[in-house]
Amino acid sequence: MGLNLAQKIIKNHLVSGEMVAGSEISIKIDQTLTQDSTGTMAYLQFEAIGIPRVKTKKSVAYIDHNTLQAGFENADDHKYIQTVTSKHGVYFSKPGNGICHQVQLERFGVPGMTLLGSDSHTPTGGGIGMLAIGAGGLDVAVAMGGGPYYLTMPKVCKVELKGQLNPWSTAKDIILEVLRVMSVKGGVGKVVEYAGEGIKTLTVPERATITNMGAELGATTSIFPSDDVTLKFLKAQGREQDWVELLPDADAVYEEHIVIDLSTIEPMAAKPHSPDNVEKISSIGKIKVDQVAIGSCTNSSYMDMMKVAAILKGKTINPNVSLVIAPGSKQVLTMLAQNGALADMVAAGARILESACGPCIGMGQAPCSDAVSLRTFNRNFEGRSGTTSAKVYLVSPEVAAASALTGVLTDPRELGEAPKIEMPKEFVINDNLVIEPAPEGSNVEVVRGPNIKPFPLNKALSDKVEGKALIKVGDNITTDHIMPSNAKLLPFRSNVPYLAEFCLTPCDPEFPERAKANGGGFIIGGSNYGQGSSREHAALAPLQLGIKGVIAKSFARIHMANLINSGIIPMTFENEADYDTIDMNDELVIGNAIEQVKNADTIVVKNLTKNTQFNVKVTLSDRQVQMILAGGLLNYTKVNNG
Ligand code: F3S
DSSP: OBOOHHHHHHHHHEEESOOOTTSEEEEOOSEEEEOHHHHHHHHHHHHHHTOSSOOSSEEEEEOOSOOOOSSHHHHHHHHHHHHHHHHHTOEEEOTTSBOHHHHIIIIIOOTTOEEEESSTTGGGGGGGTOEEEEOOHHHHHHHHTTOOEEEEOOEEEEEEEESOOOTTOOHHHHHHHHHHHHOTTTTBTEEEEEESGGGGGSOHHHHHHHHHGGGGGTBSEEEOOBOHHHHHHHHHTTOGGGOOOBOOOTTBOOSEEEEEEGGGOOOEEEOTTOTTOEEEHHHHOOOBOSEEEEOTTTSOSHHHHHHHHHHHTTOOOOTTOEEEEOOSBHHHHHHHHHHTHHHHHHHHTOEEOOSSOGGGGTSSOOOOTTOEEEESSSOOOTTTTSOTTOEEEEOOHHHHHHHHHHSBOOOGGGGOSOOOOOOOSSOOOOOTTEEOOOSSGGGOOOOOOTTOOOOOOOOOOOSOEEEEEEEEOOSOOBHHHHSOOOTTTGGGTTOHHHHHTTTTTTTOTTHHHHHHHTTOEEEEEOTTBTBSOOOTHHHHHHHHTTEEEEEESOBOHHHHHHHHHTTOEEEEESSGGGGGGOOTTOEEEETTHHHHHHHOSEEEEEETTTTEEEEEEOOOOHHHHHHHHHTSHHHHHHHHHO
């Protein structure tokens, strides 16, 4: 039986598990990327593993998210990331060099390789034929340390593109059509693999627009083959040597099959407030537009920008529209400056922003109240723009530029002939904002501003786990209760000791002090403990306070996994009535803990204060048992890859 693209790459990188959809597998990671908002924590975690140099083929740290510097915090993060990456063998892409996914595609991506990035739009790399997956910072830290990445073997959905796009219809419209068909949940547990004659008509940056927004399908990732089009792109980037052909077998099997006829695709928009709320521009009508924002990792390539410049050339934007444009990388910006396209944009009234995420992450350019904002970005959730009452429409650069001129949502076909922009034979290459790591990391001093604090690291499980029941909470405690997140605490995401001072304080303001005074202990929880978000800090803050185990009636799945990653034992009462027998400050002991965790799914806990004992269940996979014994995922990685 033939293999599809995803299966071929997975097979080449398989470390454990069977390639059967739905079962757990682990794969070797070739490349990693981080951006600054998740990167600081990822490098603190990598440091905690204690491995001197990264073990990937190439790891890159980008600064593209928090480039505004109102206070010292962002600048401190940047300095820390620059020095810690130099020490440990990671390339550093300075602020100004561009948005991580755009630059990764231009300068680092290699077809057939695996890429793990601490950003949800890492699948952009699928445009060049990589298996590119977004993950948490901890997973990326482990991958940099040489540990495999664990995932559920995905189903593979073939999206067959037939025919060719008409003028003014774009790659953005293709992915909007896929979103309309599959919905924002339609890709969960799947890789979306593009095939068919139509893909030959799409350049790598166009393919990358499609794989980028595959994240909005909830897909594990999306991927295109590596073919002549890919070779042409890599040649133009001076990286011909990185090309390998990668095609699915002729008899490849797919779990799902969708056919899209490109010739039927019209200019479209995702209406507020969901990327799958898609409708043709022609049927939405001419709504008044207040703001147009062009850029982001979805649509900021050279080709995108050149089309925008061609539409704006010699014209003036509507007086009621604010137009901002952020070219995706230094390479793109340089080329626009050299060929005069930048001047055309500026002359038309566009405001040029730094090559960074900018308004996409709400860094400046929040629209006015009740505004209609057209954005070439990938997400239009309520409030993401920074203005809750704004209505954000996701559109192609062509629709955005046309609408900026008219002041109303405009079908670009009304402008007449579409500009013809050729892919350059050679891109301008100047990597002087990519800093290579020091050849000898041991001499590099890592600079830590006041906001950079070491990551808490657990110890290997001791044979006697003992401590007080430090807090007893009821049912449905959320990760927001465990680790509150608000605008005041957000800048401290790299400062776990500070955050821990707020752990579980919505339930009991005295808890952090009590935990510290007792040198740690146990948390007693009700049903569905840890529900809500996947917030890693909801496990890190208890770890910082010395929590050794959580005994609850039941756990939310992701929080339980995060506890295990931190080496905190999640235990459920065998008999829920035992919850009532425990009071705060009772002394609890698990004797013979190593053997008990290794051998049994039932563990005996003694309550010394009440002179009673009760059974708890521990449901762990073999790998999770090893993680608990080692004292968490980072220690486990150290033991297995150090
Ligand atoms: Fe940046 Fe927005 Fe992409 S925040 S990485 S441009 S989704």
